[in-house]
Structures are given as structure tokens and as C-alpha cells.
Amino acid sequence: xxxxxxxxxxxxxxxxxxxxxxxxxxxxxxxxxxxxxxxxxxxxxxxxxxxxxxxxxxxxxxxxxxxxxxxxxxxxxxxxxxxxxxxxxxxxxxxxxxxxxxxxxxxxxxxxxxxxxxxxxxxxxxxxxxxxxxxxxxxxxxxxxxxxxxxxxxxxxxxxxxxxxxxxxxxxxxxxxxxxxxxxxxxxxxxxxxxxxxxxxxxxxxxxxxxxxxxxxxxxxxxxxxxxxxxxxxxxxxxxxxxxxxxxxxxxxxxxxxxxxxxxxxxxxxxxxxxxxxxxxxxxxxxxxxxxxxxxxxxxx
Amino acid sequence: xxxxxxxxxxxxxxxxxxxxxxxxxxxxxxxxxxxxxxxxxxxxxxxxxxxxxxxxxxxxxxxxxxxxxxxxxxxxxxxxxxxxxxxxxxxxxxxxxxxxxxxxxxxxxxxxxxxxxxxxxxxxxxxxxxxxxxxxxxxxxxxxxxxxxxxxxxxxxxxxxxxxxxxxxxxxxxxxxxxxxxxxxxxxxxxxxxxxxxxxxxxxxxxxxxxxxxxxxxxxxxxxxxxxxxxxxxxxxxxxxxxxxxxxxxxxxxxxxxxxxxxxxxxxxxxxxxxxxxxxxxxxxxxxxxxxxxxxxxxxx
Numbered sequence: 001x002x003x004x005x006x007x008x009x010x011x012x013x014x015x016x017x018x019x020x021x022x023x024x025x026x027x028x029x030x031x032x033x034x035x036x037x038x039x040x041x042x043x044x045x046x047x048x049x050x051x052x053x054x055x056x057x058x059x060x061x062x063x064x065x066x067x068x069x070x071x072x073x074x075x076x077x078x079x080x081x082x083x084x085x086x087x088x089x090x091x092x093x094x095x096x097x098x099x100x101x102x103x104x105x106x107x108x109x110x111x112x113x114x115x116x117x118x119x120x121x122x123x124x125x126x127x128x129x130x131x132x133x134x135x136x137x138x139x140x141x142x143x144x145x146x147x148x149x150x151x152x153x154x155x156x157x158x159x160x161x162x163x164x165x166x167x168x169x170x171x172x173x174x175x176x177x178x179x180x181x182x183x184x185x186x187x188x189x190x191x192x193x194x195x196x197x198x199x200x201x202x203x204x205x206x207x208x209x210x211x212x213x214x215x216x217x218x219x220x221x222x223x224x225x226x227x228x229x230x231x232x233x234x235x236x237x238x239x240x241x242x243x244x245x246x247x248x249x250x251x252x253x254x255x256x257x258x259x260x261x262x263x264x265x266x267x268x269x270x271x272x273x274x275x276x277x278x279x280x281x282x283x284x285x286x287x288x289x290x291x292x293x294x295x296x297x298x299x300x301x
Numbered sequence: 302x303x304x305x306x307x308x309x310x311x312x313x314x315x316x317x318x319x320x321x322x323x324x325x326x327x328x329x330x331x332x333x334x335x336x337x338x339x340x341x342x343x344x345x346x347x348x349x350x351x352x353x354x355x356x357x358x359x360x361x362x363x364x365x366x367x368x369x370x371x372x373x374x375x376x377x378x379x380x381x382x383x384x385x386x387x388x389x390x391x392x393x394x395x396x397x398x399x400x401x402x403x404x405x406x407x408x409x410x411x412x413x414x415x416x417x418x419x420x421x422x423x424x425x426x427x428x429x430x431x432x433x434x435x436x437x438x439x440x441x442x443x444x445x446x447x448x449x450x451x452x453x454x455x456x457x458x459x460x461x462x463x464x465x466x467x468x469x470x471x472x473x474x475x476x477x478x479x480x481x482x483x484x485x486x487x488x489x490x491x492x493x494x495x496x497x498x499x500x501x502x503x504x505x506x507x508x509x510x511x512x513x514x515x516x517x518x519x520x521x522x523x524x525x526x527x528x529x530x531x532x533x534x535x536x537x538x539x540x541x542x543x544x545x546x547x548x549x550x551x552x553x554x555x556x557x558x559x560x561x562x563x564x565x566x567x568x569x570x571x572x573x574x575x576x577x578x579x580x581x582x583x584x585x586x587x588x589x590x591x592x593x594x595x596x597x598x599x600x601x602x
Contacts (some may be wrong), residue, residue, distance in 0.1 A: 008317060010410075014319055017317070018315055086419025087416075092424075110317075111410035115387070115416040125432070
């Protein structure tokens with residue numbers, strides 16, 4: 001049997017009772033480690049389970065599926081995933097591979113950012129399509145996700161923005177060498193995401209795109225380490241978010257619909273230092289001038 | 302401390318290790334019982350926890366928040382919710398009330414249908430806004446949710462349809478009496494949802510709404526008892542779904558985007574008795590005639 005088990009979001013005890021029982025009895029247990037990370041780290045998981053884990057990085061999962069599934073017809077193999085098993089396409093692919101090999105599989109669900117994001121008080125059924133914000137480089141600065149944010153906003157829907165994770169990325173230099181060298185892991189912060197969003201808003205306004213309903217005054221909600229004891233939620237303007245440090249990863253950013261339900265505003269208020277209702281009104285007012293990118297915006301990306 | 306603890310979707314062992322520890326030590330433990338139900342039932346939960354649960358129905362939660370929160374400043378009170386705590390507005394409201402009273406609170410997340418729906422292979426980030434399909438009566442047959450389904454489809458997004466749950470609904474007759482009498486609980490099945498959807502499609506086509514991209518040939522995905530051992534997933538046409546019996550509650554229905562990603566089709570195929578790719582192509586072809594409501598459609602609603 002091949003199990004794909006969701007670990008939830010916070011610490012080792014966020015695994016379900018059913019999941020823990022399976023982990024304890026499996027022959028091999030893999031920990032997927034490149035689409036997300038658990039705030040607590042591998043050692044604490046191993047200590048809690050009382051057994052070693054095999055780290056499954058991108059190379060192993062995408063090229064070593066046979067190795068992961070080996071023997072799963074005779075014994076039990078578990079594959080642990082931060083959040084819920086169906087958060088990333090690669091896990092769906094692993095389950096398909098198991099099916100092709102005639103290996104029975106079972107999924108143990110858990111919380112993921114896709115539903116735990118409700119902790120800020122914005123109603124889950126009012127979220128539109130989720131987007132991913134990728135790290136920009138000097139020569140690659142895609143902003144097509146922004147059209148989805150605008151389309152959601154036009155329909156009165158919130159947008160959850162998943163922020164880029166770069167783990168075990170080969171350095172450009174090492175791609176041509178025999179020995180792979182890796183860049184240090186990077187996890188996009190809400191501040192970095194706000195920086196890129198401000199630049200997109202600025203560009204679009206400069207190019208005369210008057211339909212853009214987002215501005216530097218738009219409300220955004222930053223979430224850090226959701227489900228963990230150190231969880232932080234902050235509601236503020238996009239411009240203010242750029243200045244905020246919400247601490248260690250993982251971060252997610254929500255761009256709420258321009259008009260929120262009163263109960264949503266009431267709940268969000270606890271995460272806002274200012275009068276949120278006033279901020280919402282101000283954001284809805286037509287922008288008087290194109291705002292200027294100021295010195296606080298980094299110029300290197 | 303006031304805890305709101307998600308139970309997940311399947312059986313008692315789907316609670317997290319952290320959640321179980323809290324349940325075992327709390328002074329009072331409530332089980333919310335009107336926005337969802339756990340397939341296993343209250344008795345199995347009580348047996349697994351080794352303690353009695355207080356059933357929290359709609360009346361208690363909406364009018365008895367003070368009773369639920371009583372003493373939570375000195376001791377620990379838990380409120381159990383099927384799925385994730387932020388699935389329903391009323392739970393957000395309870396947390397707000399706790400805050401008003403100065404009672405510290407903590408949320409223990411878990412899987413909910415909003416993320417576990419990924420088990421059918423449709424990618425979570427390709428879902429648009431979620432809709433709810435209400436039970437129709439003779440005089441009340443709202444179909445505004447259908448516009449959201451169409452808007453999602455136009456954008457290439459899937460729609461998760463949450464199906465109506467009617468628990469402890471007073472009978473019309475008893476509303477004027479002193480003693481409340483309740484209707485038997487009802488949980489909308491995928492077949493019932495398909496019946497209403499077919500009627501909406503039919504009405505709109507008859508009224509000349511040519512923009513309606515959905516037809517009786519559109520693919521839908523029915524899910525029953527997600528996360529439980531008896532979980533059933535079926536992909537078929539809307540017309541076929543109306544004929545299917547997916548067994549006991551809870552059911553959910555997905556209306557996928559007219560065009561799906563190849564990996565999504567590949568994964569969904571395992572839940573389809575026909576060639577799914579052919580069904581998708583047939584559904585995308587322009588409808589030749591307005592389809593006729595046949596005798597298989599119930600005429601009582």
C-alpha cells in the first residue's frame with residue numbers, strides 16, 4: 001500500500017491520528033521537501049515519529065518515482081506532504097504512477113493553506129481562483145497572474161496568492177558542470193510580494209490601463225506560518241505591506257475583493273492597526289494621481 | 302481558553318494529534334451538528350475520545366453563544382467542527398464573541414471539502430468561486446448560483462458546488478405553535494443537484510440564453526463521503542449524474558471547466574466508466590437542439 005499523508009501546516013502534532021498510526025508502521029517514510037516546508041523542520045518530525053525520514057527533493061520525486069514506489073505492493077510505504085496531499089501536481093502524478101503499477105494507494109487529508117486561509121476571517125466561498133507569484137529576475141518579470149487577481153476583484157472575489165518557494169535550485173553556473181551546486185533556499189515574503197505587486201500596478205497605470213482597480217492603497221492581508229503557534233496575520237495597504245517584516249517563512253498574501261462583507265471587515269479588524277473600514281473606503285476612492293514609486297521600493301528586482 | 306477544532310472529513314481518527322490532546326483535557330466539548338455531519342456519527346466520536354459530547358445545534362450556536370463560552374476564561378472549552386473551523390460563518394462569529402469577552406481562543410485546522418476536493422485530480426488552483434446549491438421548493442427555485450458557475454466556466458475555472466443540508470428545520474406548521482416540531486434531516490445528493498441543474502439549463506435554453514455553455518452533456522464530478530473509507534467519486538455527464546446513486550451523505554458536485562488540463566483528464570479517467578476524453582469533446586460540440594426534459598427528471602420540484 002502506498003500512502004500519501006498530509007501533515008497540515010504547523011508542527012508535528014498537526015498530523016492526524018490516522019496518519020500517525022500509518023507513519024509508525026510503514027517500512028519506508030518519505031518527506032516531500034520542495035513544494036512546501038513545515039515550520040518545525042525534519043528533526044522534530046523524526047523525534048515525534050520515533051523513526052528516520054527519507055527526504056524527497058524535486059529530483060527524487062520527478063525522476064525517482066520507481067524508487068519511492070518500490071516494494072509498495074508487498075509492504076507499506078508512506079509519502080508525507082506538508083499541508084494536504086493534493087496541493088501540488090507532482091503528488092497527483094505519484095498516485096497515477098502507483099495505479100499504473102497496480103499498487104493500491106490511500107490518501108490521508110489534512111489542512112492546507114487553501115482552506116486554512118479562512119483564519120483571517122475572509123469567507124472561503126468568496127475566494128476566486130488562486131494565483132502563484134513567482135520570484136522575478138532581471139530578465140524575467142511575468143505579471144500574467146495579475147490579470148486573474150483583477151478578474152477576481154471585478155467579480156467581488158478575494159485572491160489567495162501563493163508565494164514562490166525555491167529549494168535546491170541549481171546555480172546557473174553549475175548547470176554546465178558535472179557537479180551540481182545549489183542556491184540557498186528562498187521563500188518569498190509578503191513584503192517581497194508587495195514589492196512586485198506595487199511595480200505591476202505602477203507599470204499598468206503608467207501605460208494608461210485605467211481599468212486597474214488595484215492601487216498602492218488597496219487592502220492586502222499578509223499571513224505567516226499559518227497554523228503554527230507563531231502565526232502572524234496583518235491587514236494593511238499594499239504599500240504598507242511592503243514595509244512589514246512578518247518573520248520566518250512560509251508567507252501567503254491575500255488580495256481581498258475591493259468590497260468586503262461587514263462580518264469579514266469586523267473579523268479582519270483585529271489584524272489591522274488602523275481603522276480598517278476607513279482604509280477600505282479610501283482604497284475605493286478613485287486615485288487622484290498615479291502614485292510614484294518611492295525610494296522604499298527596492299530597485300534590484 | 303476557547304478551542305475551535307476541525308475534525309476533518311472521514312472518521313474519528315481524522316482529528317489531529319494536537320486536537321485529540323485538547324479534546325481529552327477540556328472541561329466541556331461541543332460538537333457542531335448543523336453545517337455538516339461526520340460520516341461516523343456522534344457515538345463513535347464519544348467512544349474514541351472516551352468522553353461525552355454536547356451537541357450544538359443551530360439554536361444553541363446562534364442564540365446560546367454565552368452558554369458555550371461560559372467559564373472559558375478559567376477553564377478550557379472545545380468546540381468541534383466537521384472539516385475545518387473556518388468552513389462556516391457561524392464559527393467565525395463564535396470566535397469574535399470570545400474576543401469581545403476577552404476569552405483567548407485557538408483554532409486547530411483540519412481538512413475540509415474546500416481542499417480535499419482535490420482528491421478527484423482537478424487542480425485546486427483551477428477552481429473559481431465555490432457555490433451552494435439550495436433545496437428548491439414549489440415556490441422558491443433560486444438559480445443565481447448558476448451565473449457564478451457560468452462565469453467560472455468562461456474563465457476556464459472549475460466550480461465546487463456545496464449541496465444543501467437541512468438539519469433540525471422546524472416544520473412550517475410548527476412555526477406558529479409553542480412546541481417546535483422538526484422535519485427529518487435532508488442532505489442533497491449529487492443526483493438531486495443534477496436534477497435542479499438540468500432544469501436550470503433547460504429553462505435558460507428555452508428562454509433563448511444562447512451563451513449558456515453548459516448542457517446535459519457537460520461533464521460533472523460527483524463526490525460522496527470524501528476522506529472516508531467508503532468514498533466514491535464518479536465522473537460522467539450531467540444527465541447521467543441525475544441517474545446515479547452515490548450512497549449515503551455527504552455529497553458534493555464539481556462542474557469542471559469545459560476544457561481540462563490533460564493531467565486532470567488522465568486522473569479523472571479512473572472515476573469514469575466511459576472514455577472521458579471523448580465525453581469532453583462531445584460536451585464541447587455546439588448543442589444541435591434544445592434537449593428535452595424526459596420522464597427521468599422528477600416533476601415534483
